[in-house]
Amino acid sequence: MIPVILYASETGNAADTAHRIARAFRSHHRKISCQPMNLFPLSSLPHTNLLILVTSTHGRGDPPPTMLPLWNALLRSSLPEDILEDVHYAIFGLGDSSYERFCWAGKMLARRMEGLGANKMGEPGWGDERSPNGIEDAFLPWLQQTLDLFLPYLPSTSSSPPLPLTGLPPPIYSLRPVSVLDDVPVNLDRLSISPLPTNGHSTAAPSRVEDSVQGHGSSSSKPDDWVWATLGKNTRVTKEGWWQDVRGIEIEFEDPETMPYLPGSICSLQPQSSTEDVDAFLEMSGLEDQADIPMTIEAILEEQPLAPHLPPSSAQTTLRLLLTNHLDIRASPRKSFFEWLRRLSPDERERERLDEFIADPDEIHTYATRPSRTITETLADFRQTRIPLTHILEILPPLRRRQFSIASSWEAHPGKVQLLVALVEYKTNLKIPRKGLCSSWLNALTVGTRIPIHIAPPTLFLPPSPETPVILVGPGTGVAPMRAFTEVRARHGAAIDTAVYFGCRSMTTDCFYASEWEQYKKQGVKVEIAASRDQAEKLYVQHLIKRDKQRIREWIVDRGGSVYITGSSNAMPREVREAIAWCISAEGAGDMSEEESKVYVERMFEEKRGGEESW
Ligand SMILES: Cc1cc2nc3c(=O)[nH]c(=O)nc-3n(C[C@H](O)[C@H](O)[C@H](O)COP(=O)(O)O)c2cc1C
Numbered sequence: 312m313i314p315v316i317l318y319a320s321e322t323g324n325a326a327d328t329a330h331r332i333a334r335a336f337r338s339h340h341r342k343i344s345c346q347p348m349n350l351f352p353l354s355s356l357p358h359t360n361l362l363i364l365v366t367s368t369h370g371r372g373d374p375p376p377t378m379l380p381l382w383n384a385l386l387r388s389s390l391p392e393d394i395l396e397d398v399h400y401a402i403f404g405l406g407d408s409s410y411e412r413f414c415w416a417g418k419m420l421a422r423r424m425e426g427l428g429a430n431k432m433g434e435p436g437w438g439d440e441r442s443p444n445g446i447e448d449a450f451l452p453w454l455q456q457t458l459d460l461f462l463p464y465l466p467s468t469s470s471s472p473p474l475p476l477t478g479l480p481p482p483i484y485s486l487r488p489v490s491v492l493d494d495v496p497v498n499l500d501r502l503s504i505s506p507l508p509t510n511g512h513s514t515a516a517p518s519r520v521e522d523s524v525q526g527h528g529s530s531s532s533k534p535d536d537w538v539w540a541t542l543g544k545n546t547r548v549t550k551e552g553w554w555q556d557v558r559g560i561e562i563e564f565e566d567p568e569t570m571p572y573l574p575g576s577i578c579s580l581q582p583q584s585s586t587e588d589v590d591a592f593l594e595m596s597g598l599e600d601q602a603d604i605p606m607t608i609e610a611i612l613e614e615q616p617l618a619p620h621l622p623p624s625s626a627q628t629t630l631r632l633l634l635t636n637h638l639d640i641r642a643s644p645r646k647s648f649f650e651w652l653r654r655l656s657p658d659e660r661e662r663e664r665l666d667e668f669i670a671d672p673d674e675i676h677t678y679a680t681r682p683s684r685t686i687t688e689t690l691a692d693f694r695q696t697r698i699p700l701t702h703i704l705e706i707l708p709p710l711r712r713r714q715f716s717i718a719s720s721w722e723a724h725p726g727k728v729q730l731l732v733a734l735v736e737y738k739t740n741l742k743i744p745r746k747g748l749c750s751s752w753l754n755a756l757t758v759g760t761r762i763p764i765h766i767a768p769p770t771l772f773l774p775p776s777p778e779t780p781v782i783l784v785g786p787g788t789g790v791a792p793m794r795a796f797t798e799v800r801a802r803h804g805a806a807i808d809t810a811v812y813f814g815c816r817s818m819t820t821d822c823f824y825a826s827e828w829e830q831y832k833k834q835g836v837k838v839e840i841a842a843s844r845d846q847a848e849k850l851y852v853q854h855l856i857k858r859d860k861q862r863i864r865e866w867i868v869d870r871g872g873s874v875y876i877t878g879s880s881n882a883m884p885r886e887v888r889e890a891i892a893w894c895i896s897a898e899g900a901g902d903m904s905e906e907e908s909k910v911y912v913e914r915m916f917e918e919k920r921g922g923e924e925s926w
Pocket residue numbers: 319320321322323324325326366367368369370371372373375405406407408410411412413414415440880925926
């Protein structure tokens with residue numbers, strides 16, 4: 312019996328936690344498999360006797376998208392109530408208790424598992440980022456409990472004592488040089504291969520070259536459910552000299568038969584690490600002479616499939632391509648990274664420092680998270696420690712795709728996707744200038760470059776009838792999906808029942824789509840722009856909503872309208888909901904009590920009369 316860990320993660324924390332659990336089982340010489348939930352064959356679930364579920368929560372208590380196939384399957388009303396009676400499961404959820412629905416996805420999943428007859432192994436663990444030691448406070452006792460409960464059922468593969476946390480486990484993946492080039496020496500165990508070059512740059516570095524091995528095009532390889540597209544436009548949409556550089560990006564689908572996307576859909580882009588970053592990492596790790604050797608990746612353990620962010624074992628790759636397209640060398644190191652360094656460091660003083668990091672999450676926060684220190688910079692501080700090729704695929708986190716709400720509608724821009732992308736540029740608290748990985752990658756692409764993109768269906772849907780009023784609230788780049796919705800509403804004769812609340816700093820600097828709003832106003836759309844700094848008193852979208860209390864009440868309460876809120880996940884969405892509740896309360900323009908109006912707004916969102924998407 313081999314237990315299965317299934318994880319659902321959005322930004323990588325749950326995935327990292329799941330792999331820590333797998334390593335703990337393997338260090339006790341037990342077999343275990345660890346996979347993302349969406350890749351697990353659902354028909355196998357009732358026959359999975361030992362199951363460990365790990366999920367984070369996003370949005371307003373929503374599961375990460377990779378939980379949805381499993382979740383939707385479990386929700387089917389036709390399922391027998393005892394379908395999971397052979398399943399024994401443990402669950403760990405990751406969340407943040409400052410959100411109303413703390414660890415909601417995990418809690419819903421646990422409840423449904425019980426409802427379908429699954430047997431709980433121990434108490435669920437709910438990891439809270441707000442806890443003094445972050446999720447560790449709940450995770451460490453939960454892990455111990457889970458090991459205690461599961462291990463007795465599992466045969467041990469070795470009579471040796473468990474490997475300590477500081478012991479280097481056997482690798483789970485192998486990087487094998489391609490046989491035609493077998494005369495090229497690759498020493499996978501070598502920690503340090505060559506002296507550092509004096510000029511700090513590798514001379515042979517081809518730039519962004521996934522396919523220099525595979526021989527097609529200039530960009531990265533494409534997963535099956537992605538499509539090829541071409542960068543059509545990249546135009547600055549904030550005033551020249553304004554502190555924030557926001558880009559209007561247009562991408563054209565290559566295939567003229569591409570299925571139209573719905574307004575509010577989400578476009579994913581797979582960024583690449585820059586040549587400079589890859590060179591810096593290779594230099595730091597002493598792996599330059601291994602960088603361009605063609606290799607394939609294989610899973611060593613039969614129960615553990617290759618992680619989905621890695622190229623399939625049939626594909627030829629190189630270390631440089633892996634670092635460019637698949638592995639994140641600019642990520643902020645998590646605790647698991649320091650645990651790896653501790654296993655690898657030959658130096659007493661480094662080990663002491665690493666032990667401090669492992670014992671105290673606050674130390675990691677101060678050293679890595681707060682100053683946005685990257686993995687490469689961390690390696691520069693731990694000069695004696697080298698990441699070996701044998702374990703590099705496990706140690707470096709995946710280079711995550713980035714998601715953008717599409718700012719265009721297919722109807723207005725057939726065959727194209729338009730995005731509003733803020734170029735992220737800031738100084739860390741160590742005064743190091745830093746650029747966002749995805750936005751700087753995108754901005755460096757020349758128009759005409761071929762890139763793979765993925766279109767995911769929307770989570771927000773316009774009401775089917777154009778007569779239903781809609782209120783679209785999207786300050787900053789949050790206006791992107793609202794612009795797409797406005798395009799569709801105007802084309803369907805619904806302009807007069809559409810209100811847009813957009814927020815910017817000033818009409819002259821960052822008022823996105825300004826000329827389009829003028830046109831839409833002429834067609835009857837109520838366009839209300841809160842330019843926060845254009846007057847002495849700060850003005851925000853929620854102020855304009857309160858000003859328009861009569862219309863808000865009439866459209867929502869009398870006419871059953873929908874409200875959409877998109878943009879930054881700080882206080883804005885909550886303040887907008889409060890402003891709407893105020894409008895429909897007796898204090899505003901309605902007749903509900905304060906409590907009733909709040910419940911009404913909550914229920915609207917539950918019933919999908921609109922919705923919220925924040926990032
Ligand atoms: C936009 C956003 C919304 C979130 N919403 C919730 C929530 O409703 N409830 C909760 O417990 N945690 C919430 N979180 C916290 C995440 O669950 C937490 O950061 C977790 O570690 C992320 O794990 P992941 O990287 O595996 O996705 C939210 C985080 C973000 C960034």
